[in-house]
Amino acid sequence: MNIRFISARILTMKDEEEIYEGSLYTQDDSIVYVGPALTEAEEAQKLPAGYKPDRTIDCGGNLLMPGFKNAHAHSGMSILRSCADDMPLSDWLNTQIFPREAKLDAQMIADATKLSVLEYLTGGMTACFDMYLTPESEAQSYKDMGYRAVLCGNLNNFSSSVEYTEEMYDKLNHFDPLISYEIGFHAEYTCSDELMRSLSDMAHRHNAPVYTHLSETKGEVEGCIERYGKTPAAYLDQIGMFDNGGGGFHCVHMSDEDFDIFKNRGLSVITNPGSNTKLASGIAPISTYLKKGINVGIGTDGPASNNCLDMFREMFLTTGLAKLREEDASAVDALEVLKMATVGSAKAMRLFDADVLDAGKAADIIMIDLNQPNMRPFNNIAKNIVYSGSKSNVAMTMIAGRILYMNGSFDDSIDVERIYTRAQEIIDTIR
């Protein structure tokens, strides 16, 4: 399907402040033109030979921009949303989450993943970086729904293995154009030294980056120092885990040495402010990351700990919490946050072709409805998205050239009622 978008405002995120009026053309799964409106003669000249649009969408001045990328999620946890809240973290995990997760099978997780995809689509998120229990069944769900996903290894002492991680690495990186897989493990505190060293060896065999939960809570850092005499980042770096890059999820409690490791290894920080807030984990030092030139992406974390999958919430929290932490209303400019939620997350997820709007890039595009009161008047549209934007402003979500969500409705290929029904059945089974 080739789609021609006309009368759009366009924010390419190549330069996040520049918004211009123009057109955008997609061909199959890619963008073939973005720029000023074209006459018919210019279309013949500037578009691929023989290009014909199957559909023209008049944007009526609404904004096209790259989709948000959710750089840390546990999509299969959607069924646990609001099944337990307002509890201390350890009680919550041990009495509410772990016992229920133990009852989940691959099909349940596949179905629960689909519920999260629906939510991503309503919020303009065009890809997610998903660390959960059954990557094959999850990948199948994403493929079925036409959703772009990077699956992440979830190795720990209790489930998965280095062999399984390597098998998934080979398999899921050749599974579907929408799917990729990165090596990952749950966290230092859930893996033995031996297991992590073995994973590090495997990552070296593939010259591949590694991702993990890192320094989410004070207790985690203290425990690691007790075990290894070092912070998690320093310990992992010492065993070579980050020799080929990668990144850390959360990164709330970081030392000066940790900052240097992230900088020197080119690691990405994936911040999860909604979850860190709800679980009282603390406020990440985003200002410092920016000052040091460390790449920052944004994730929602899982729907049991957040509980919603809403990049607008995360963006406001990313700048707002930094302002509180620094006691400085100028900390972490909103435009930096917009960059994190799109380009920064894409970089962290290694979606190098799905970061900005440009010819040759993936057609992962959202339309922001500016004809709503929270977007008026037009003073600074980009800042409006961060400070007053809401999921209700998402008028369209397109992934790889397919419109999966538009004006409140999902693509006909998606059986929404079936997904809702299954989600309820699953939680009622395992409750």
Added chain:
Amino acid sequence: MNIRFISARILTMKDEEEIYEGSLYTQDDSIVYVGPALTEAEEAQKLPAGYKPDRTIDCGGNLLMPGFKNAHAHSGMSILRSCADDMPLSDWLNTQIFPREAKLDAQMIADATKLSVLEYLTGGMTACFDMYLTPESEAQSYKDMGYRAVLCGNLNNFSSSVEYTEEMYDKLNHFDPLISYEIGFHAEYTCSDELMRSLSDMAHRHNAPVYTHLSETKGEVEGCIERYGKTPAAYLDQIGMFDNGGGGFHCVHMSDEDFDIFKNRGLSVITNPGSNTKLASGIAPISTYLKKGINVGIGTDGPASNNCLDMFREMFLTTGLAKLREEDASAVDALEVLKMATVGSAKAMRLFDADVLDAGKAADIIMIDLNQPNMRPFNNIAKNIVYSGSKSNVAMTMIAGRILYMNGSFDDSIDVERIYTRAQEIIDTIR
């Protein structure tokens, strides 16, 4: 107009945890029945004699609940949204806000107020407590749009006067059933001792409560202690300002004595976490207010400082920031927050007839769309509203029995395009 809602889930907020299936009937501006579904025979028995519905709305299992009340706002500032952000507070006020506000006239403020009302309607807020510059023109806008508002005096050394405040108190409390007026002043730091004593005298003449910005920033508290040897709450209490109750907006930096004053005088705290975050003012001690039994309402503050008018954001922040402040994930239960945003705010605004869903209460009702992925599965619907709810879930906003917003569209009486155009004209004039 009489409306019969059937097949609804209902959260009356009389007991915030109880959600049941049933029906709700409105007659003119009031609720006449809420409870289990009625047969035709029961309708004849339980509804007012001769009651006939003009319209029946099948809620399809969606949730009816009391509208959110925005207990602190400066609605006329909507045109300044995103005209300046990411700046230190004093620069922001002195170089960006004050110079532009000085150019606003009553008509501009009336028009800007209407833009905020549109935003309140999209977010399910059925009333606001508005402190701004031209209460008469603001009241007219609210009346024109059918919106419930409590205007609040904005007395300070530079504008308004005790006489004008008293005039407005008499006039706007008899202006329209949707409108009321409360005595208020901007803040201790913008009023002279003499002015505040004179206002306190006036409040005593009317046995009326008084409202003000209070202890929003550390600097404000330190300044007051320097001027009067006391915190703002203690100083104001000493001059009798709170003898008839009232409340404080923000209340971020409070002493133990301040807590006692609020408790003993029956004052309301109106918390504004979005604004306090964006302006780096700090985190209010909500846990302490709850423990001491102090009434807490929630407000958005103005759209220049927040920048959006979204109770879902404020609710998440109210509990989330408390959790961060207390380093305790169980701090400030979500159900307490839902109560603050409805009943607590209504109490603070003295909207005693618009707090809960019950026969005889005002028909200020919203419908929450549960057929969206962020509301599934059904584990705890009330907590879902706080933790994963969004403006996109607001399917209907009704005020005094009139549906002003439904399924993304405003009532025909509202000229939305005209409001957008005027907002743009105003900011382009004063920029």
